[in-house]
Amino acid sequence: MRTAAPFARLAGMFASALLLGWSPLGAAVDASTLANLGDAHGVAPCASCHGADGAGQAAAGFPRLAGLNGAYLRKQLDDFASGARENAVMKPIATALDADERKAISDYYAKLPIPAVLAKPATENSKDDSPGALLATRGRWSQQVPGCEQCHGPGGVGVGEHFPPLAGQSDVYIRNQLKAWKQGTRHNDPLDLMKHLSAALSDNDIDEVSAWFAAQPLSARGATP
Ligand code: HEC
Ligand code: HEC
Structure with a gap:
């Protein structure tokens, strides 16, 4: 089970x-x-x-x-x-x-x-045209959702102090955060960036994009400065 x-x-x-x-x-x-x-x-x-x-x-x-x-x-x-x-x-x-x-x-x-x-992801990388990959790399502009990579860096490697890495985090953790923003229990993001885009995501979107990031390889170098 x-x-x-x-x-x-x-x-x-x-x-x-x-x-x-x-x-x-x-x-x-x-x-x-x-x-x-x-x-x-x-x-x-x-x-x-x-x-x-x-x-x-x-x-x-x-x-x-x-x-x-x-x-x-x-x-x-x-x-x-x-x-x-x-x-x-x-x-x-x-x-x-x-x-x-x-x-x-x-x-x-x-x-x-x-x-x-963490260097090798626990799960298989999903296909480039999976719904999670599309959200991560291109976003969904019809709902004003930018691609996650625009802020979190290529493959979710993380950028500086404001945009944390998503690569190397589990699908469970990523999903919990997106749901927390959606439900309003996490309300700590500058300019409400994550609140707005989490509200536009369906439960299925959240599952897909969390799984995609959890399957990204994490380079030994980690986050970009
Ligand atoms: C416009 C910029 C922007 C975009 C686009 C964006 N994020 Fe974020 N994200 C942030 C910021 C800023 C934070 C840090 C909030 C804080 O300070 O706690 C964050 C934090 C997170 C966290 C919490 C990470 C942790 O370690 O707790 C997750 C998970 C996350 N984002 C997922 C996503 C996903 C999935 C997408 C695409 C659907 C996305 N983000 C798109 C700006 C963005
Ligand atoms: C009993 C288990 C437990 C212990 C002990 C614990 N944590 Fe946590 N920690 C968690 C959980 C669960 C979360 C995720 C919370 C959420 O989903 O928002 C978390 C999240 C965090 C985060 C947020 C990371 C991110 O990417 O945003 C930080 C930072 C953190 N813990 C630091 C610490 C530090 C430092 C200590 C020791 C002083 C500590 N934790 C002890 C369970 C624990």
Whole structure:
């Protein structure tokens, strides 16, 4: 069955996160526990979900952090804390960190090399004329949807601090974000760029374009500067 395994893994990850001292759904965590967990960067608790190498957990929708732009990562942590990006798991975690810790952890993940496991996409690349490929490369101008690559770079490699990479993220994670914008629980994008275009996408469009990006190879160089 496709559904059983991710649920079991998710439960396991929550258990290990709790063992490490997090209470993702409960009260804020004492920030000093974070610094004292035995690694210089205080990232041990993050590793239980995002992986020691920062590769994330595809099936559970835990994103890759390794090699993402440091300013982008810091903005996301600030947004989880402020509620501009609503997420019950990340909110208490981001709130437990002060501004300096958020910056230090973001810089740490930004410098991590692209994990080898992500160099080869988990899924097959779909055809160039698939609906997901057309949305990604050309967009749908009848609905004022630009091609995703125009902002996220060729193959979704990412561009600078504002346009995060989509290559190297799982279809589950990408789909969750597009749905979050559509439902209004993620409302942190500059100029509402993602809100407007997510609203124009059908559930099927979202599935197709998420699958296409999840199948893009991630070069060892990662994002363009
Ligand atoms: C219990 C699991 C869990 C733990 C522990 C955890 N995260 Fe997360 N993290 C998530 C999930 C789930 C998401 C995706 C939320 C969403 O869908 O919006 C996420 C998203 C993120 C993002 C957004 C990435 C992006 O591409 O926008 C950042 C940054 C992040 N986490 C950093 C951290 C840091 C730093 C720590 C440790 C201090 C941490 N996380 C600990 C589960 C976790
Ligand atoms: C006009 C520019 C623009 C276009 C076109 C665009 N995006 Fe985005 N996208 C953004 C910006 C800006 C962000 C970062 C928002 C933030 O700061 O949190 C983003 C973030 C995302 C994220 C979140 C990534 C993460 O790590 O959390 C996903 C997923 C995404 N876009 C998917 C898409 C898809 C799929 C398309 C095409 C259908 C698309 N985007 C087209 C500007 C764009």
